[in-house]
Amino acid sequence: MKKGFIRINSELCKGCGLCVTACPKALIRTSSKLNITGYHPAEYTEREKSKNRKCTGCALCAIICPDIAIEVFRD
Amino acid sequence: MKKGFIRINSELCKGCGLCVTACPKALIRTSSKLNITGYHPAEYTEREKSKNRKCTGCALCAIICPDIAIEVFRD
Amino acid sequence: MTNTMPKQVFKRPQSLKENVFHYCPGCGHSIIHRLIAEVIDEFGIRDRTVGVPPAGCAVLAYNYIDVDMGEAPHGRAVAVATGIKRVRPDLIVFTYQGDGDLAAIGTAEAIHAANRGERLSVIFVNNAVYGMTGGQMAPTTVLGQITTTTPGGRSALRDGFPLDLSQMLAVARGSVYIERTAVTSPKNIIKTKKAIKKAFQVQMDGLGFALVEILSPCPINWKLSPVESCRWVEEEVVKSYPLGVIKDTTSTQDLVNKVKKGKRRKT
């Protein structure tokens, strides 16, 4: 299994939630905070998750993100 | 065999020659005269033809005449 | 057998005025005018038919066909006709459009009227050329055909391909009847009349958009004699525009529309 991680730019994010549904590992959720433009941005939650819910760097979240708010890295 | 005859209005006729080709009995020809608008009108020639070249009143000549210059009669 | 008076079996239809046609010798327009007038006579609808001729050699159709007529700007006949028909659904509205008119400048109007299923009968006279303006290329001009703007013959690469608008209109779900005919022989003329009649019938039944594309000679601009012109249509033009029914969903529409009929006004 490849290992990866993502970075979400919460000021670019418009809280559309598409990445939340796209992530096969369910590693993203919508924050309850508002960003400056008034949206609830997406949050990356890997650290909170258990071992078998690791980010693979598959980039599906980034591919569907309309606002290019997600950068994906792989080790 | 039905019997018919036609009447060509030579002032309406523009000498297009379509009736000439359409008549299955070859009863129409283009006149060498000019009408007032400068066309060589079609001429009905039944009288000149032999017995078995009789007009049947099929109206094919009239159907194709673009200028409705032909009236068709049947006995 | 008694001697009877000869009976006139072919004469000018009643819905055609007495005026002499202004068309060139061998032009198909006047044949088509006559067929329309015959159909109007046969249906007995002269007093509730409205025609819409746009610019084109047949813009003067109102000098011949004896029904109410409203002129349309070049290409916009179906739009004008839509306006008339929508506010007076009891009228029978037909347009009479050339190929330049319908397949070039009026493409959008044609497609959208078909798509909306406007209850119109469109008489689409395809003579593969802009007749009225002196024989320029039309979208329907066939490959290699010489016109005043394709002096070397139409080239697919520069000028595009012969456009089959009827096929495109058939894609539109609101069109229910589209047929292509020709007025190049008595047989074809008789078929054309049948098609025109059906296009009117479809409207009277409220089924949707109906169109007859008629291949029609333009000897003067083709630089052929009328007789050669007819032959050229039958031998060459039909290769790009094959004759026959292109779409006919009248039987299925019939059912669909039985339910909906009469509702248009309200929607």
Next chain:
Amino acid sequence: MTNTMPKQVFKRPQSLKENVFHYCPGCGHSIIHRLIAEVIDEFGIRDRTVGVPPAGCAVLAYNYIDVDMGEAPHGRAVAVATGIKRVRPDLIVFTYQGDGDLAAIGTAEAIHAANRGERLSVIFVNNAVYGMTGGQMAPTTVLGQITTTTPGGRSALRDGFPLDLSQMLAVARGSVYIERTAVTSPKNIIKTKKAIKKAFQVQMDGLGFALVEILSPCPINWKLSPVESCRWVEEEVVKSYPLGVIKDTTSTQDLVNKVKKGKRRKT
């Protein structure tokens, strides 16, 4: 195993400016912008690509895609692009048009550019609605869909049927590649990118008219959440607009055009 630096596997394409998109949350336009930029990067043609965006939500595409851009009046993008491409055949010219733009007001231009086989890549963003002007019915609006001008839902009888312009363009003999995709899931997005890439390739090969129709969410006007919007496309919209290749004659065209290529300038 040695420890390596993490490698960035997804980032902003180079041909995309840094500006923040002005689109609504979940809008498909920005995804499509990114895909175009990626394709331009991958072909390395940023310095010879010209884009033509007409009015529509994406009229500001020039704020994002970093190539030369010329704005077109609403509906006329392919005509403007034709002017550019014909005088500079060495440039790669694409248009970026909404469904209102291409399938309503620009219908005639679309069909005739396709028919002439203009060497253009058309990105046709179908969101079944007029986005920019606030969600009125588009020709592509599906039956029953509520918009600001179809408050009771689109009715076939009053408003016409969902218009399948791509199918009509496929009838035009000058179109060589037409595919319909969607940007509703990573898988569909990847397919869309492939299609865009092919549409550019077709132009670079000089084969003819290429178009990608992309079903794209407009959550704000559909009054659905972005996630619901994607689902609605995949479950409902595709019934009117099935995904897949609609026309692909690139393999046969290839042969035809080998002979003709380079000749356009002269003709």
Next chain:
Amino acid sequence: MTKQLMRGSHVIAEAATRAGCRFYAGYPITPQNEVPEYMSQRFAKLEDATFIQAESELAAINMVMGASMAGVRAMTSSSSPGISLKQEGISYMAGMELPAVVVNTMRGGPGLGNIAPTQQDYFQATRGGGHGGYRTIVVAPCSGQELVTLTIKAFDLADTYRMTVVLLGDGLMGQMMEPVTFPDPIDPATLPKKDWVLDGARDRDSRLIASLILDPVKMEQFNWKLARKYAAICERETQYESYLLDDAVLAVVAFGTAARIAKGAVNRVRKAGVKAGLFRPITLWPFPGKELRALTRTIKHMLVFEMNFGQMVEDVKISVGEQAAVHFHGRPGGIISTPHEIADAITKVMYRME
């Protein structure tokens, strides 16, 4: 009827409906989308009314042409670029003497421009942007209530003179809400019968509505007929508002939104003792030139204020000749001037005057 707070575009649509309009075809364009949107709802409830969202502005104006041929009160609306596309159709309707109402909610231009309120289409509206030298009556409302009265009047004028009447507003007029009241709706069946419509040649000769007149002699006769009609309209139909002009030494000349702001400016400078007044053309064509010229007996300075860089000012010049000095203040592009700014402009002119 009770007062209602309504958006200008909705007011137009409602007033049109009450005027007996039963056909609307249009195409979306900001800032007037609320007209078709309202119409699509309103007409859905009427048995005898048709709303069509056309495939383009061209199609829309031509549908209106057809509906008008069939005798129904018909309307289309758009904003500047869309109005440009309708010019051929408007010219045809002039040539066929067909009544219709065309609403132009002007926006910034040229080209795509922006959607802010401007008055940049004055020439297009008053000079006939289409070919053939026809005219259209142009009315320019400046308040919600006037949107009601002028929309209704537009339909009446259109029928009376068998021609297009343009209602020339802007985004501000279209988007702003003000309280309005409406008169009772007119039943279209009660409108005067038209004896020229296409409705089937029943018990009469077939009719023709066409603009093609091949014979130059007849074409000329027709054009002179139009010219006479236009002259009669100039005689009868000019409409304007005078505000505080009796003792004024300077008249601001402005229409529509600009006139509203100018009125505020006049009020301002009056407080400072400056004797300014406002002359507001309500019909832009026919332009109330005679009335304006009459003012020059006492008023020697005209300050034309337009939200463009100078169009109506030409009509003012033609009207007043050299009987008064004509000054101009313009704002092209969508900036809405403040009364303060116009008051300044007035003061400057007055200063130079002395």
Next chain:
Amino acid sequence: MTKQLMRGSHVIAEAATRAGCRFYAGYPITPQNEVPEYMSQRFAKLEDATFIQAESELAAINMVMGASMAGVRAMTSSSSPGISLKQEGISYMAGMELPAVVVNTMRGGPGLGNIAPTQQDYFQATRGGGHGGYRTIVVAPCSGQELVTLTIKAFDLADTYRMTVVLLGDGLMGQMMEPVTFPDPIDPATLPKKDWVLDGARDRDSRLIASLILDPVKMEQFNWKLARKYAAICERETQYESYLLDDAVLAVVAFGTAARIAKGAVNRVRKAGVKAGLFRPITLWPFPGKELRALTRTIKHMLVFEMNFGQMVEDVKISVGEQAAVHFHGRPGGIISTPHEIADAITKVMYRME
């Protein structure tokens, strides 16, 4: 070069080609079909030229827009109804400051009208029939040879000012043959380089050509920029012909075909001792108003003659104010007046003068 007897439309097409025009898109319409027809042949022989018979006038003007964006000298031509359809495109080109030449071979209107020569589109051409209050330079030739010089000049002006130049003729100008001579052709490669064209962002930032300016402040700045450009053109580019005006007491003011006939009339009345002259605007916009006004020092009567029912007469009035009486003689619809008729009109004015 030797003289050639050539039809006006062919002269325009040939002159355009020699001016370096390399893109033509058009749509047939009488009486100017000979322009596209000639172009289709002429361009077929040039390696670097493109002729497109567009699917409509709309498509044609937008193709021209594209070609102009790409830096090529581009032209379209049409006649009145077709020109109406191009108004949106022309407005866009004004908003994008794109050069182009648009030929309008005017015919009778409004609507479909007829194909006889008229001057009914003066307003449309000089006031910008499209939206947004832009201007186009308008040149009005009155002879075959002037078709040559003004067509070439049109391309130069278009490039200099980055705007549309309208060549305003009529069916008579387009159909008539006269002997003409042409200058040597210009090689487009030798024309001044344009630093704003879309040709791929190679070694430079990407470029944008657009008319959308959302911010009203910037939109207004752009419009003032246009206004300044237009003012500069008014300053520099007016062109006119004076004929026998030095000792004249009456000036006929006419352009194009009408001016030709007016000149004949002036010659006629001169023989009878009547001191009339001709003032012929060659640029209709910018209108040579200052020059015309200067004449009023000695000339107190202007007889405006137009083949319409009164359009340029407004510009004459604006120019001369009340310094001279402005009379009008019009023929709308395609009747070509005789010099005799105009001589009569002159005599009548003279008679009333005394």
Next chain:
Amino acid sequence: MGMTKTIFSGFGGQGVLMMGYVLATSGMYEDKHVTYLPSYGAEVRGGTANCTITVSDEPIASPVASFPDFAVLMNTPSLMRFEGRIKPGGTIFLNSDMVELRPKRPDIQVVAIPVNSIADRLGNARGANMVMIGALVQKTGLVSLKSVIKSAKSIFEKKGSKVHRMNTLAIKEGAAFVDGELQA
């Protein structure tokens, strides 16, 4: 009160246009001259919505407010955008639940109201705008609270009596807040 101009500004979903509409309707009920001018422009997506309401005893020349008397600012971008434009001596009504910043100008008054909290407490999360309008008119006297309640009735009654009741309550709570009767 002569003529007063009020700007309402916030995110799309915060109901700013409705606030303006309620105020303008109230003015109409009081037979005042009123204009309501929304910022229009769907041609560009995103950003904030705002509208300007003029309430006046005389006819209104310009419905635009270059220098509004009052500004109701529902989010931070709105504050940043409009702070500089308020007329000296004017008042800003701030949604303190959404805006942490405070205006810096010394020549204007600020009324900070936690409208979201109040609305939430009323179990009417979407009624924050009604809380605000109640506060606004109570503080400014632009129109009477009675008129506001009347216009809210005319607007919301068709949406069901519950909506109407809840909103009336919200309006009253907003008014009560500025009267110092309430702490959020």
Next chain:
Amino acid sequence: MGMTKTIFSGFGGQGVLMMGYVLATSGMYEDKHVTYLPSYGAEVRGGTANCTITVSDEPIASPVASFPDFAVLMNTPSLMRFEGRIKPGGTIFLNSDMVELRPKRPDIQVVAIPVNSIADRLGNARGANMVMIGALVQKTGLVSLKSVIKSAKSIFEKKGSKVHRMNTLAIKEGAAFVDGELQA
């Protein structure tokens, strides 16, 4: 000769436009002012074709002829249409092969020429128009016969030397006819 206007009229196929073109070209070769104005109007089909040629020593104001000096009328409809418009003292050149009627006006001259017969006799049936133009200039001196032959050369040479030779002959025969040297 000052300024003269000539109208040519006939059926489409009779080459009337070519006659006008030859005359105008000839005038140009003589450095005269010339205009050629065809009746245009493909917008209506059928009818007769005509054109007006003005040849002048001074600049030409109007290329239109309300009252032409000369009229070349190749068929009966043309005679009917133009007879009334010829300037008093003017001349009609009539194709007597096609027109049986004769003008009734006493104030004009008529030259009747059987141009078809002459052309047929020359074996150049399509050259009737050239016969006519030869006759016209010979009779009127509008331009010299030499110029006509020169312009015919410039026009027809590209169509092959035979066409050119035959047409030159036709021109000369037309001229000879009016000189009375020929009877048809």
